[in-house]
Amino acid sequence: MSLTAAVWIVIFCALVMANLPFLLERRLAPWPWAPGGTLPGLARWGLGLAFLAGLALWSWGTLKLVGGAFAGGGATTGLFLLKLLASLLVAGLLLALPGWRRTAADSSENAAAGAAAARHSGARPRGAGVKSFFDRLLEVLVGYVLVGTLGFALELNLGNAFPQRWEFYAVTLALFLVLGYPGFVWRYMLRRHPR
Structure with missing residues (x-):
């Protein structure tokens, strides 16, 4: 895998x-202060x-797994891409788990009735928690950790990983937040009026 391909993978992720x-309303992380749910506080x-x-x-x-030695060659490249895909699949499952937890109010019949009522009244179905800006910001930070880990693993795979100081992380976090600006605009700045 070339350096250019690794950079494009990290940029896309x-x-x-x-x-x-900002694009999803369901939670990507199970924050303890989230409203609703059937679990007790502890x-x-x-x-x-x-x-x-x-x-x-x-x-x-x-x-x-991904940051291991990579000597090149066709079979090794396929194995590397398989390891990368497995790692991304596990990350996707980790982020999908909080959305699979259902509350008592979100049974299938209540969800269908709530969705029908929401189409007519413009309101949210009962039990559908609205993520706060703070929750979304924490989820962006979780994404930063995931992408940063993936980038560091790809750097380890391609050769020597260079030690970084706090300035590197401050700049990359700022760039990550800039990459999230389109989702922020879509969620908070574009007003969607009911027709």
């Missing part, structure tokens, strides 16, 4: 992960800590 929290905190532990485990595994 950064563009998707920076905008995803279990929600445990689930939030388990999510952060899963994120740390994914980061460590990606650095070991």
Whole structure:
């Protein structure tokens, strides 16, 4: 894999992960303060800590799996791309898990009735939690960690990884937030009026 291909992979992942929290209404991370849900308070905190532990485990595994030695060649390139795909699939599953938790008010019949009522009245269905800006910002930071880990693993795979200081992380976080600006504009600045 060439350096140019690795850079384009990281840029594409950064563009998707920076905008995803603004484009999706469902949660990408199980924050304990999220409204609704059937879990008691302590279990929600445990689930939030388990999510952060899963994120740390994914980061460590990606650095070991994808960041391993890469000597080149056709078979090795295919194996590398398979490892990269497996790592991205696990990250996608990690982000999809909070959306699979359902509340008691979100049973299939209530969701269908609520969606029909929402089409007519313009309101949200009962039980559909609205993510706050703070929740979206934290999800953007989770995306930054995911993309940063992937970029560092690709750098490890291509050769020596260079140690970075805090300035590097400040600049890349600012660039990541700029990549998320289209999603921010779509969510907060474009007014959607009911017809």
